[in-house]
Amino acid sequence: MALEHAILVSLLEQPGSGYELARRFDRSIGRFWTATHQQIYRVLRRMETDGWIAVEEVAQDSRPDKKVYSAAAPGRAALAGWLREPVEPETVRHELAVKIRAAAFDEPAALKSLISEVERHRESHAALLARYLTGERRDFPDRDPAASSPQQELQHVVLRGGIEYERMTLAWLDDVLATLHRIAN
Amino acid sequence: MALEHAILVSLLEQPGSGYELARRFDRSIGRFWTATHQQIYRVLRRMETDGWIAVEEVAQDSRPDKKVYSAAAPGRAALAGWLREPVEPETVRHELAVKIRAAAFDEPAALKSLISEVERHRESHAALLARYLTGERRDFPDRDPAASSPQQELQHVVLRGGIEYERMTLAWLDDVLATLHRIAN
DNA sequence: GTATACATGTAAACGGTTACATGATTCT
């Protein structure tokens, strides 16, 4: 499990409330780790009990109070220990690929519906790529990598991974569409 | 959930026992859907109860008996229904990316251990790419896609996705290694 | 004699998803 660790990294980059973390997991961190607010609140409570994170209750005007969490020393130590453990290559779950192979066993009409679905996926990947590229121009305008801090460089290289993943996926979805059209005719 | 559907596709491509399915999930299907034998046996029993698959007990010489499953009409219908439902874009879990961002908050020595780990991942992705390419030459030697059956074409386009994913990942891991080395100096 | 392949299972623990729940404030 790495949700604890992803939360720790996020809190080290910037302390925040459970709600703020949930938003980050919807946006930037969600690129490589997803979590809903329910999961986040549950794990935050456990991490607080274990002393991995510190809480500060912050009263706000015209908004509900919030609990701002930050990484504590035992949390940093836990993260350091985890960093030294080997991780296994991720297990892949790609429903669309299952569907593409399933299409061979359905009526030809099913290809039409699959084509629409692949097109939908293509659009959503194109939109995500555009968002990544906008974020890259905003957060990493500097051409010279030596001018950035290690933290920025590491964030940037992870973002570049997201960008290349989306580019590859777009090209592959075009290949899939061409193949489906060829079969449909 | 798509484990049922992945199993159905696999049984449509070729009937087989739970054990054989587990091996396929370790090899080709594992490219886009993973499952252990425990999961597979449990789901097979449920699918049999629901009439999605048919079983034939096969006695073997010098080997344990096995139950050979094949897709039944209700299973095909269930697969067809699922094909017409939209799937959500997959949720990503990429521990290595979490580690890379975590490295910014550890001692410089941690970079060394991370570099070794990234190199290990690089090797395993390179080996997987080599296996995919060998499989491609073996299973799809034909240059002209029109010469293949729709089933083969669809299997091939999914395999091409795996190949492009591995190529992209290798290039990214090289980028990660270059970045880590730059920071370490 | 040891390891690997074949073949099928049970049980417990854990993590993730979905549904439900509440309540204030701001924007259109």
Next chain:
DNA sequence: AGAATCATGTAACCGTTTACATGTATAC
């Protein structure tokens, strides 16, 4: 008036992972 944002939770369910369990046959 209604929708969206901020803010935090509970509970039930489901799927996945890990550990345990058993037994035969073949290959080295």
